[in-house]
Amino acid sequence: MSEQGRFQERAVKVPRPKRHFRFLVAADGKMLAMNSEGLLELSEQADDRVIWDRVRGGIRHVATGKVFPRGANDAVRIPNFSVKSFRVARGPEKLPSEYLATLRREGWVCLACILTSETVDELQRAACTDAYEHLEFNDTVPRISLHSSVGKTVAEPVSLWLIREYMGTQDVRVGHPPGFAVLSPDDGKRRVQRWHSDFPYNAANGGEYKRTAPPVAVQRNVCISDFTKFRGATAFKLGSHAVDADPPSDWNPANNEGEPYDREVHGLPYTGPDADVLEAPAGSIILYDARTWHRAGFNRSNHKRAAMLQAMLAGRVKRKRETSFAYEKFLASPACGGLNAREQGEVRRLMAANA
Numbered sequence: 001m002s003e004q005g006r007f008q009e010r011a012v013k014v015p016r017p018k019r020h021f022r023f024l025v026a027a028d029g030k031m032l033a034m035n036s037e038g039l040l041e042l043s044e045q046a047d048d049r050v051i052w053d054r055v056r057g058g059i060r061h062v063a064t065g066k067v068f069p070r071g072a073n074d075a076v077r078i079p080n081f082s083v084k085s086f087r088v089a090r091g092p093e094k095l096p097s098e099y100l101a102t103l104r105r106e107g108w109v110c111l112a113c114i115l116t117s118e119t120v121d122e123l124q125r126a127a128c129t130d131a132y133e134h135l136e137f138n139d140t141v142p143r144i145s146l147h148s149s150v151g152k153t154v155a156e157p158v159s160l161w162l163i164r165e166y167m168g169t170q171d172v173r174v175g176h177p178p179g180f181a182v183l184s185p186d187d188g189k190r191r192v193q194r195w196h197s198d199f200p201y202n203a204a205n206g207g208e209y210k211r212t213a214p215p216v217a218v219q220r221n222v223c224i225s226d227f228t229k230f231r232g233a234t235a236f237k238l239g240s241h242a243v244d245a246d247p248p249s250d251w252n253p254a255n256n257e258g259e260p261y262d263r264e265v266h267g268l269p270y271t272g273p274d275a276d277v278l279e280a281p282a283g284s285i286i287l288y289d290a291r292t293w294h295r296a297g298f299n300r301s302n303h304k305r306a307a308m309l310q311a312m313l314a315g316r317v318k319r320k321r322e323t324s325f326a327y328e329k330f331l332a333s334p335a336c337g338g339l340n341a342r343e344q345g346e347v348r349r350l351m352a353a354n355a
């Protein structure tokens with residue numbers, strides 16, 4: 001294929017949000033929720049009940065319209081409630097229920113810039129990308145022990161609520177220790193990824209999980225760097241989760257299952273206009289049904305591109321790789337102390353052996 005005919009995938013751009021909703025977060029990390037009757041409670045679940053909006057002089061509960069006063073330094077006073085002080089924290093751009101409707105309809109959704117800029121900066125430092133490309137990567141500890149930002153991202157509450165709702169179970173675990181996928185600038189020769197569906201919907205898994213059955217896995221890809229087509233953003237065939245088939249064989253001319261693709265020998269995987277590349281700013285989380293055909297992009301920039309990848313599995317699916325060793329290391333690391341009680345609880349539920 002000539003260079004001209006390559007990289008014709010459709011770019012689907014997820015814009016940077018103009019504004020975000022807010023969470024009101026207690027010291028233990030639980031969020032202030034209001035139900036449809038106006039009753040307040042603390043919640044670990046980031047559904048619509050925990051979504052607030054900053055309004056002039058106050059904070060408004062989006063679903064009910066109830067407003068509480070907001071004083072200097074964002075101090076929010078909630079009368080007659082057990083917890084007196086809340087931190088006003090960045091929330092999602094859209095209501096969780098809106099994201100869920102999209103995920104159910106399309107098989108994917110992007111939570112644009114859901115992570116704070118501080119978290120993104122620390123993730124970039126941990127991955128040694130973006131402003132930290134000059135640093136040497138610490139390969140001696142599990143990624144989740146590198147910095148508290150990794151565990152905070154694992155415990156990001158809106159994506160967890162969406163994953164649990166989509167699969168219809170509270171019992172969700174991560175299928176391997178959270179890892180970084182750092183794509184170096186492409187040299188035109190290196191082995192590149194073939195089109196595939198994610199665990200457990202791959203032939204290597206023996207076809208145990210049928211594509212036609214209700215979903216048992218959602219992939220959570222965190223954009224640590226800005227994701228652009230030029231810089232190697234992931235390519236997808238959006239909607240392919242609903243197709244009872246593996247990627248077409250001519251999208252992977254030598255479909256040597258389990259092996260990365262060697263372009264020297266086989267040529268390139270499909271880069272034509274029937275594929276889609278999701279472009280999203282750093283700090284965004286892309287959720288997609290693990291049946292969706294996809295592959296890593298080609299990084300044609302001069303800079304590395306980092307993502308954090310997590311296969312989120314319904315609890316009845318056996319993990320791809322054991323996570324308890326990484327979890328024990330995390331517990332003993334300073335990174336653990338940077339998480340609040342809610343975040344620590346989520347990491348335990350997702351990663352501990354007997355959780």
Ligand SMILES: O=C(O)CCC(=O)C(=O)O
Nearest residue numbers: 181233234295296297307
């Ligand atoms: O690195 C990427 O862009 C995505 C890789 C991925 O999702 C995978 O390997 O399954």
